[in-house]
Amino acid sequence: MSHEDEVTITAYPDGPLLVRGRVDLLGDDGTPVEQRRRTVALCRCGLSTIKPFCDGTHKAAGFRTDV
Ligand code: FES
Numbered sequence: 001m002s003h004e005d006e007v008t009i010t011a012y013p014d015g016p017l018l019v020r021g022r023v024d025l026l027g028d029d030g031t032p033v034e035q036r037r038r039t040v041a042l043c044r045c046g047l048s049t050i051k052p053f054c055d056g057t058h059k060a061a062g063f064r065t066d067v
Helices: 057-061
Strands: 008-011 017-020 039-042
Touching: none
Parallel strands: none
Antiparallel strands: 008 017, 017 039
């Protein structure tokens, strides 16, 4: 696996999971979810209106994480 193929998932403090690298993101029915960027932010507060992506709502909601 080359360095370019590497995928990392970083837990952003009090926010989303940042996925860097090329991944296949699938919906619950197996349909591919369109990704416009190489880095995507996946909501982990559950409040985003554009799930599975983060829309920034976590900030207004005061979402807090330990990691
Ligand atoms: S983590 Fe950002 S809206 Fe949920």
